[in-house]
Amino acid sequence: MDLSQTAFGAWNGGRFMHFGLALNEDRWIALVQHAYHRGIRTFLTADVYGRGEADTLLGIALAGFPRNSYCLVGSIGHDFYSAKRDGAKGFPRFSNPELRSPQDFPAYLRMATERSLERCQTDRFDLLLLHNPDYLGYSNDAVWLGMDALRQAKLTDRLGIAPGPANGFTLDLLLAFERFGALIDWAMVILNPFESWPASLILPAARHHNVQLITRVVDYGGLFHGDVHPGHVFGPSDHRSFRPLGWVEDACKKLDPLRPIAELHNLSLLQLACSWNLQHAPVQCVVPTLIQEIGAGTRPIESKVDDLASLSAKQLTPPELSLISRVGDNRGCMNLKGANRLHTSSPEPDKWSLTPDLEAAGRRWLIDPVRDLACTHDP
Numbered sequence: 001m002d003l004s005q006t007a008f009g010a011w012n013g014g015r016f017m018h019f020g021l022a023l024n025e026d027r028w029i030a031l032v033q034h035a036y037h038r039g040i041r042t043f044l045t046a047d048v049y050g051r052g053e054a055d056t057l058l059g060i061a062l063a064g065f066p067r068n069s070y071c072l073v074g075s076i077g078h079d080f081y082s083a084k085r086d087g088a089k090g091f092p093r094f095s096n097p098e099l100r101s102p103q104d105f106p107a108y109l110r111m112a113t114e115r116s117l118e119r120c121q122t123d124r125f126d127l128l129l130l131h132n133p134d135y136l137g138y139s140n141d142a143v144w145l146g147m148d149a150l151r152q153a154k155l156t157d158r159l160g161i162a163p164g165p166a167n168g169f170t171l172d173l174l175l176a177f178e179r180f181g182a183l184i185d186w187a188m189v190i191l192n193p194f195e196s197w198p199a200s201l202i203l204p205a206a207r208h209h210n211v212q213l214i215t216r217v218v219d220y221g222g223l224f225h226g227d228v229h230p231g232h233v234f235g236p237s238d239h240r241s242f243r244p245l246g247w248v249e250d251a252c253k254k255l256d257p258l259r260p261i262a263e264l265h266n267l268s269l270l271q272l273a274c275s276w277n278l279q280h281a282p283v284q285c286v287v288p289t290l291i292q293e294i295g296a297g298t299r300p301i302e303s304k305v306d307d308l309a310s311l312s313a314k315q316l317t318p319p320e321l322s323l324i325s326r327v328g329d330n331r332g333c334m335n336l337k338g339a340n341r342l343h344t345s346s347p348e349p350d351k352w353s354l355t356p357d358l359e360a361a362g363r364r365w366l367i368d369p370v371r372d373l374a375c376t377h378d379p
Contacts, residue, residue: 168336
């Protein structure tokens with residue numbers, strides 16, 4: 001089964017990521033089953049979430065449903081089997097040279113995939129993503145030979161790549177598409193009406209290489225769900241508290257001119273954001289973050305599942321698209337991860353220098369790192 005238009009991510013409900021109220025085990029499982037019954041039939045997990053707990057709970061939640069009635073997307077890439085967690089930085093990538101050499105990449109990928117499948121109570125993924133790769137993950141032949149071997153072994157039907165955890169990785173994706181596009185069926189990027197940059201820069205290359213896109217953070221940190229307002233108090237470990245001061249107030253002002261468009265098309269704000277995403281040709285699947293916010297007057301997370309499940313995407317008009325682009329223009333708003341001209345030291349897990357091959361890939365797609373990928377806003 002290929003991916004459906006709407007999807008449920010295992011990060012929902014804050015159990016495995018730090019946002020909102022963390023659902024207990026029973027409510028989280030019930031939420032997955034509620035999503036299935038409402039018609040959402042694509043479910044994404046990552047083996048590193050809870051060191052396998054997300055896989056296990058998703059397997060329990062879906063155990064009663066026919067395997068051919070839903071699409072299961074797995075993600076591997078962080079080595080929590082043999083490596084130690086590095087504090088807030090999390091577990092290292094399996095391709096870290098201190099852990100293993102490239103000749104050992106395929107064996108690790110096979111082991112991690114089989115272990116994840118066992119926890120999910122199934123024998124194959126419909127799509128397997130390379131999760132949060134480092135520079136080697138984007139560029140090394142051994143990584144993608146190992147991924148291809150998983151497909152040949154029928155452990156997955158399709159292959160993809162999921163950059164992260166922050167925004168960026170533009171040139172890196174371009175180079176991966178060019179080198180390994182024949183193997184890559186899907187890629188997952190951050191995209192929403194208030195964060196069109198930088199993901200919009202890779203859309204032409206995705207179309208050219210026939211790579212379909214999953215878009216995450218469609219809700220822009222929960223703002224398109226409608227229950228985060230100026231003065232909202234985030235939990236002490238909520239990752240959204242690290243965004244720039246005033247981001248909620250700024251986003252709420254941007255929402256106001258979008259409301260008439262949503263009302264005209266009989267869409268909720270989240271459905272408007274999903275429709276906007278899906279109107280970009282390579283985007284075939286939207287997976288917003290579903291959050292049980294803390295505080296009085298917030299929406300039950302189950303209602304957010306209902307909102308997503310009832311999506312009937314609408315075609316927005318050129319003037320509407322133009323208005324949304326003007327309102328949500330975020331070019332140059334932050335330092336991007338991945339290849340960065342300002343990074344001149346040794347590669348780190350999420351950033352590295354701008355190598356000649358990456359710069360050349362940018363030129364082939366008319367992307368100038370200085371003009372198109374630089375932070376132009378004050379810190």
